[in-house]
Amino acid sequence: MHQNLYHHWSETKYLKDIVTNPLIEVGDYSYFSGYYDHQSFEDGCVRYHWGDDHSRALFDPQAEFGWQLDRLIIGRYVCIASGVVILMGGNHNHHPDWISAYPFPE
Template identity: 40%
Template sequence: MENKFKNWLSSKYLKGNIKNPNIKIGDFTYYSGYYHKEEFEDICVRYLLGDGSTKNYKEIYGEDFLFDKLEIGKFCSIGSGASFLLAGNQGHNNKWISVYPFDSEIFPNAKDGFRRKGDTVIGNDVWIGTEAVIMPGVKIGDGAIIAARAVVSKDVEPYTIVGGNPGKVIKKRFSASDIEKLLEIKWWNWEIEQINEALPYICSDDIDGLYTFI
């Protein structure tokens, strides 16, 4: 298989290069996929309607069907082989005696066990490590860090570091007051010129300096 990335230092911005209408990506978010060779949409996004194999999903499910969506904010860094699992429980209902999704053409009395878990939403300036797994319907706040190979099944608060399987909070990146300031100013929404001017603060731990700057 031809590697879509030149080397482990190479990465690709995702906005403008996504085909699935149910994926929304913010400015400057990138995927570094050298070790898994394939494009972000082909290997990282799993079970999401609207991909190449399910392009006629609206004809099958109708215009009013609630589709899962994957939304990723601005300035996010996504490591090689990270996975975003969609499609809720994928028809495996763990409250029933059997979790098997029976084919209704073979078993006409089968019930549909599918249950949505909602959109998966990743905030801004989030770092997702290599081979991390983000489960359906999870919300990850701005500035969070997801450790390599973490399995995230619960929402993650802003500026929180999560690792392990199941994913657990390791620590907050900053104090509560500093996090409040960062969420107030939302630097990722500034114009490029303003971000560039503020980079001496953004590329430091001087949160008060950045807050005073803006």
């Protein structure tokens, strides 16, 4: 169960103050509210994005498989509401010329 990081629906947090993933770049004054989902921005809003502490501990797709890593770039003055989901591309490790979307390492 996630700890509620927000105490009221009107409470927001600047993304620059809470984002820890080095592959997420955030402009000044962009903010987020996770009150209704009771999750942090990186765990509740951004999906399929390598680079958080947990995924870095599991494996390094760039070193192990040569994957190009996705970057999420959020501009200045962006408001992201509770419940928004940003689906990342999975680091472009799928071969578009193959019939399978399975991420074969070689």
